Amino acid sequence: MDIKALLKMSQQEIKDAALGLNGAREIVGSTGKSSVIVQGTVPFVLMAHMDTYYCDEPKTIIYERGRLSVPKNSVAGVGGDDRCGCWTLFKAADWERSPTLLFCEDEELCGTGSSPGLHLHDWSEYKCFVEVDGPGYGVFYSGSTSNSTLDSFMENELGLTKQLTSYNDIAEICRPGNPPGITLGAAYYNQHDASREWISEFGLVVQLEVLKQMVRVIGRLDWSVVPQVAKSRWRTGSCYSAYSHGLGHEGERVKGKKPELGEQATVKIINEPTEKHSYDYGAMGECELAPSCSGCKWEEACGYDIYAA
Ligand SMILES: [Zn+2]
Numbered sequence: 001m002d003i004k005a006l007l008k009m010s011q012q013e014i015k016d017a018a019l020g021l022n023g024a025r026e027i028v029g030s031t032g033k034s035s036v037i038v039q040g041t042v043p044f045v046l047m048a049h050m051d052t053y054y055c056d057e058p059k060t061i062i063y064e065r066g067r068l069s070v071p072k073n074s075v076a077g078v079g080g081d082d083r084c085g086c087w088t089l090f091k092a093a094d095w096e097r098s099p100t101l102l103f104c105e106d107e108e109l110c111g112t113g114s115s116p117g118l119h120l121h122d123w124s125e126y127k128c129f130v131e132v133d134g135p136g137y138g139v140f141y142s143g144s145t146s147n148s149t150l151d152s153f154m155e156n157e158l159g160l161t162k163q164l165t166s167y168n169d170i171a172e173i174c175r176p177g178n179p180p181g182i183t184l185g186a187a188y189y190n191q192h193d194a195s196r197e198w199i200s201e202f203g204l205v206v207q208l209e210v211l212k213q214m215v216r217v218i219g220r221l222d223w224s225v226v227p228q229v230a231k232s233r234w235r236t237g238s239c240y241s242a243y244s245h246g247l248g249h250e251g252e253r254v255k256g257k258k259p260e261l262g263e264q265a266t267v268k269i270i271n272e273p274t275e276k277h278s279y280d281y282g283a284m285g286e287c288e289l290a291p292s293c294s295g296c297k298w299e300e301a302c303g304y305d306i307y308a309a
Helices: 003-007 010-021 080-093 148-157 169-173 202-218 242-246
Strands: 024-028 033-039 042-049 061-064 066-069 101-102 128-132 138-140 161-164 183-184 196-201 269-273 278-280
Touching: 003 066, 003 080, 003 138, 003 242, 010 024, 010 033, 010 080, 010 101, 010 242, 024 066, 033 242, 042 080, 042 202, 080 101, 080 128, 080 196, 080 202, 128 169, 128 202, 148 161, 148 183, 148 202, 196 202
Parallel strands: 042 101, 042 128, 128 183, 138 161
Antiparallel strands: 024 033, 033 101, 061 066, 066 196, 138 183, 269 278
């Protein structure tokens, strides 16, 4: 699929296209939203989220010397987060040997999309999860969803640079007992900022080559599951997007200062419980009740190792 065409597609259009892939089926999470899963032949799961931070898709894409962006006055950003990930999954669908693909719905709405509850499925045939959804390329993002076996493979065998984790769908799925997961840099930059977000076309190619190498050698990764971690330390960066977005796609944006890396702060719910959230902040943090956000208390936010989602 052409990246420029994909950037202009809605979440539903991407979902329909994913459902059109050979062997695709829907898999429903605990919030009732569904991911699209396409069974592969290589034992890892390649993931991306189909929504973006913005309310709309861009009307015009500018291509200039390998950079994809939008005109200065565009309300919608280019949406590389995470259309770059979706593009990668569609590419992988054409490979002779492909990982299992998982297209997730509504990651940007405080993680209340299709991913909550998916950790209850049997993922035991897989070695790891890779969500293609992070800024830059040649980097991966690791944290409580990963373990030393996977981190070492990414760093010492693939030669990628390890960075701090951010919240996305793997935080919902890579719970203790499930295979580990990391986020792979998806060649976008300045996500969640319409006038500054851009995509590196070159980075997209590099990132595909990383995944092709993973397809070739993933069998060497020791079979491993995420080590048990204390529940209170489990979630990192939960609801960062709700914090960042205000009410995500539907509501009024909450104003306030952007937190610093690793900043600790309290996150207080103003409106709850609905699928639309408004937060007084603070900063992003974590909460053991956060999987659906509805009804979560947010009494305290630990906020370690958190950085831009
Ligand atoms: Zn994302």
